[in-house]
Amino acid sequence: MPPQARFDDALAFARDLIRIPSPPGHEAEVATRVEDEMRRLGFDDLGVDPAGNVIGVIRGTSGGPTVMLSSHLDIVAAGEPSDWEHPPFSAAVEGGFLHGRGAMDIKGPLAIQTYAAAALKGRAPGDVIVAHTVLEERGGLGMQLLLESGRVRPDAVVIGESTHGDICIGHRGRAEVEVIIHGLAGHASAPARALNALALLPAVLEGCWELRGDQPTDPVLGTSTVTPTSVEALPETRNVIPDRVTVALDWRILPGTDEATLLARVREVIGARLPDLPEGYGVEVRMSQEEQRTYTGVTRTKPMLSPGFLLSGDHPVAHAAAAAVGRRDGAGPATVRPWTFATDGGWTCGVHGIPTIGFAPGEERYAHTNRERLEIEEARWSLERYPELVLAMQKVLAG
Numbered sequence: 001m002p003p004q005a006r007f008d009d010a011l012a013f014a015r016d017l018i019r020i021p022s023p024p025g026h027e028a029e030v031a032t033r034v035e036d037e038m039r040r041l042g043f044d045d046l047g048v049d050p051a052g053n054v055i056g057v058i059r060g061t062s063g064g065p066t067v068m069l070s071s072h073l074d075i076v077a078a079g080e081p082s083d084w085e086h087p088p089f090s091a092a093v094e095g096g097f098l099h100g101r102g103a104m105d106i107k108g109p110l111a112i113q114t115y116a117a118a119a120l121k122g123r124a125p126g127d128v129i130v131a132h133t134v135l136e137e138r139g140g141l142g143m144q145l146l147l148e149s150g151r152v153r154p155d156a157v158v159i160g161e162s163t164h165g166d167i168c169i170g171h172r173g174r175a176e177v178e179v180i181i182h183g184l185a186g187h188a189s190a191p192a193r194a195l196n197a198l199a200l201l202p203a204v205l206e207g208c209w210e211l212r213g214d215q216p217t218d219p220v221l222g223t224s225t226v227t228p229t230s231v232e233a234l235p236e237t238r239n240v241i242p243d244r245v246t247v248a249l250d251w252r253i254l255p256g257t258d259e260a261t262l263l264a265r266v267r268e269v270i271g272a273r274l275p276d277l278p279e280g281y282g283v284e285v286r287m288s289q290e291e292q293r294t295y296t297g298v299t300r301t302k303p304m305l306s307p308g309f310l311l312s313g314d315h316p317v318a319h320a321a322a323a324a325v326g327r328r329d330g331a332g333p334a335t336v337r338p339w340t341f342a343t344d345g346g347w348t349c350g351v352h353g354i355p356t357i358g359f360a361p362g363e364e365r366y367a368h369t370n371r372e373r374l375e376i377e378e379a380r381w382s383l384e385r386y387p388e389l390v391l392a393m394q395k396v397l398a399g
Contacts, residue, residue: 006115006119006383007115007379007380007383009115010111010112010114010115010379010383011093011098011111011376011379013037013111013114013115014091014098014103014107014108014110014111014112014374015091015093015098016033016091017030017033017034017102017107017110017111018089018090018091018098018100018101018102018103018107018108019089019090019091020033020089021075021078021089021101022073022074022075022102023074023075023076023077024074024134024135024136024137024138024292025074025134025135025138025292025293025294025295026074026295027052027073027074027134027295028052028295028296030073030107031048031052031054031073031132031134031295034054034073034110034114034132035048035054035056037114038054038056038114038118038130041114041115041118042118042121043056043057043058043117043118043130044056044057044058044059045057045059048296049145049146049149049151050145050149050296050298051133051134051141051142051145051146051149051294051296051298052073052134052142052294052295052296052298053073053131053132053133053134053142053143053145053146054073054131054132055129055130055131055132055146055151055152056114056117056129056130057127057128057129057130058117058118058120058121058124058127058128058130059127060124060125060126060127060128060394061122061123061124061125062125062126063125063126064124064125064126064394064397064398065125065126065155065156065393065394065397065398066126066127066128066129066153066154066155066156067124067126067127067128067129067154067155067156067157067158067390067393067394067397068128068129068130068131068152068154068156068157068158068348069113069114069116069117069128069129069130069131069157069158069160069386069390070113070130070131070132070133070143070157070158070159070160070344070348071106071107071109071110071113071132071133071159071160071161071360072106072110072132072133072134072135072136072137072142072344073110073132073133073134073136073142074134074135074136074137074138075101075102075105075106075107075137076101076105076137076368078101078370079370080370083370084099084370084371085099085370085371086099086100087100088100088101088370088372089101091103093376096375096376096377097373097374097375097376098373098374098376098379099372099373100372100373101372102372103362103366103372103373103374104162104360104361104362104363104366104367104372104373104374105161105162105362105366105367105368105372106136106160106161106162106360108361108362108374108379109160109161109162109360109361109362109382110132110160112160112360112361112379112382112383112386113130113158113160113360113386114130114132115383116383116386116387116390117130117390119386119387120387120390120391123387123391124390124391124394125394125398126155126394126397126398128390129152129154131143131146131152133146133344134294134295135292135294136343136344138290138292138302139174139290139292139302139304139305139306140306140342140343140344140346140347141292141294141300141302142294142344143344143347143348144347144351145294145298145300147347147348147351147352153354154354155354155355155397156317156354156355156356156357156393156397157345157348157349157354157355157356157357158321158356158357158358158359158389158390158393159343159344159345159348159356159357159358159360160358160359160360161339161341161343161345161358161360162360162361162362162363162364162367163339163358163359163360163361163362164361164362164363164364164378165325165327165328165334165359165361165378165381165382166334166335166336166337166359167318167321167322167325167334167335167336167337167357167358167359168336168337168338168339168357168358168359169220169310169311169312169313169315169318169336169337169338169357169358170220170221170255170308170309170310170311170338170339170345170349171221171308171309171338171339171340171341171342171343171345171346172221172222172224172225172252172253172254172255172308172338172342173252173253173254173255173257173305173306173307173308173309173342173346173350174250174251174252174253174304174305174306174308174342175251175253175257175259175262175287175304175305175306176248176249176250176251176287176288176304176305177248177249177251177262177263177266177285177286177287177288178246178247178248178249178284178285178286178287178288179204179207179208179246179247179249179266179270179283179284179285180244180245180246180247180283180284180285180286181197181198181200181201181204181244181245181246181247181281181282181283182197182243182244182281182282182283182284183195183196183197183199183200183241183242183243183244183245183280183281184241184243184280185235185240185241185242185243186240186241187239187240187241188238188239188240188241189239191241194241194243195243195278195280195281196241196242197233197242197243197244197245197281198233198242198245199278199281200245200274200277200281200283201231201245201247203270203273203274204247204270204273204274204283205228205247206273207266207269207270207272207273208226208227208228208247208249210269211226211249211265211266211269212225212226212227216254218254218310220310220313220338221254221255221308221310221338222338224251224252224253224254224257225251225252226249226250226251226252227249227250228247228248228249228250229248229249229250230246230247230248231245231246231247231248232245232246232248233245234246248288249266252342253308254308255307255308255309255310255346255350257308259287259303259305262287263285263286263287266285267285270283270285287303287304287305288303288304289301289302289303289304290302290304306342306346307346307347307350307351308342308346308350309345309346309348309349309350309356310338311349311355311356311357313336315355316396316397317355317357317393317396317397318336318357319396320392320393320395320396321334321357321359321389321392321393322334322335322336323392324385324388324389324391324392324393325359325385325388325389326385328378328381334359339358339364340364341364341367343358345358359382359385359386359389360382361374361375361378361379361381361382362374362375362378363375
C-alpha cells in the first residue's frame with residue numbers, strides 16, 4: 001500500500017474508533033472493530049484473550065527479536081458534550097487536527113501502531129506483536145493479565161501513549177491511598193448524641209499537607225508527589241451527622257516504592273497529628289481497592305496501584321529508538337525524556353523487566369481534556385517513522 005493511502009486508511013480507522021465510546025469495562029465493540037481491521041490488514045495470528053485484549057502478530061522473516069506495539073482500547077469519560085468545541089464522538093477533522101475523545105489518548109496512536117505493524121509484513125526479521133489492552137485507564141489490568149498469562153513475552157515494547165514525537169523512557173507510578181475517619185452517626189438536630197467524623201478532618205488534612213513536603217526525588221523522573229483529591233462523607237444526607245469520612249490521596253510514586261512503605265508513612269504522619277484519639281473515634285489507612293470486571297467477564301479486586309518504570313537513557317534500545325525516529329525538523333536524534341503520567345509500561349518494564357519505550361504523536365496537555373486533538377501532519381510523520389523504529393530496535397536487540 002502506498003504511504004499516502006496507508007495513512008488515509010489509518011486516519012479513517014482512527015475516526016471509526018473515536019465514534020465508538022469505550023469506557024473501561026465496556027470495550028467489546030471497539031475490540032471487534034480493531035480485530036476486524038487487523039484481519040483486513042493480513043495479520044498472521046489474531047485473537048482476543050480471556051481478558052478481552054486484542055492481539056495480532058506479523059510474523060518475522062528470520063526469527064529475530066520480537067517487538068510488541070501496544071495501545072489501549074478504553075478511554076476516559078467525555079464529560080458534558082456541550083463543553084467541547086466538536087462533539088466528543090464525532091471524530092471531526094478540522095484545522096489540521098483530528099478531534100474527539102480518544103483522538104490522542106489513544107485511538108489515533110492505536111491506528112498508527114496497527115498500520116505500522118502491517119507495513120512491516122515481509123520486512124521485519126523478528127515478530128511484531130500488536131497488543132491493544134483493556135482497562136488501562138483503571139490501572140492496567142488488561143496488560144497485567146496479559147503478561148501474567150505468558151501468552152506474549154516480547155524482547156522489547158513500544159507503548160503508544162502520546163510523546164509529541166519524542167522517545168519516552170519511563171514515568172512515575174500512581175497509588176491511591178484512603179484515610180478513613182470513623183465516628184458515630186446521629187440526627188443533625190442532636191449533635192451531642194453523635195461523634196461527627198468531620199471533627200477529625202482538619203488534623204487529617206494537615207497531615208496530608210505535611211506529606212507533600214517530604215517526598216523523594218529522581219534526577220530523571222522528578223519528585224514524587226502526593227495530594228488529597230476528594231473528601232467523601234457518609235451518610236450523604238445533609239441532616240445526618242456523618243460517621244465515615246474518606247480522604248483520597250493521589251500519590252505519584254517513584255519506581256520501587258511499595259504499598260507497605262506508603263501506608264506506614266501516612267499512619268506515622270496522621271498518628272503524630274492525632275496521638276490520642278477521642279473515645280469512640282477511629283482512623284484507618286488503606287490502599288484503595290476496586291473490583292474490576294472486563295467486558296469478557298473476568299473479575300478481579302485490584303489495589304489502585306500502577307507501577308512506574310525507568311529505562312536508562314543509555315540503554316541500547318533507547319539510543320536506537322532516538323536515532324531511528326529523529327526530530328521532525330531533521331536536526332538530530334529524537335529527544336529522550338519521561339512521561340508525566342502513568343502507562344502500561346509500568347507493567348511491561350517496571351514489573352516484568354522488558355525494555356520499554358514510548359513513541360506516538362500527540363501532546364500530553366490535551367489528554368483527558370475537552371480539547372483533545374491530534375495533529376494530522378504529526379500523525380502522518382509518526383506512521384512514516386514507526387517501521388524504521390521497530391527495525392532499529394530489532395537490529396540492536398539482535399546484537
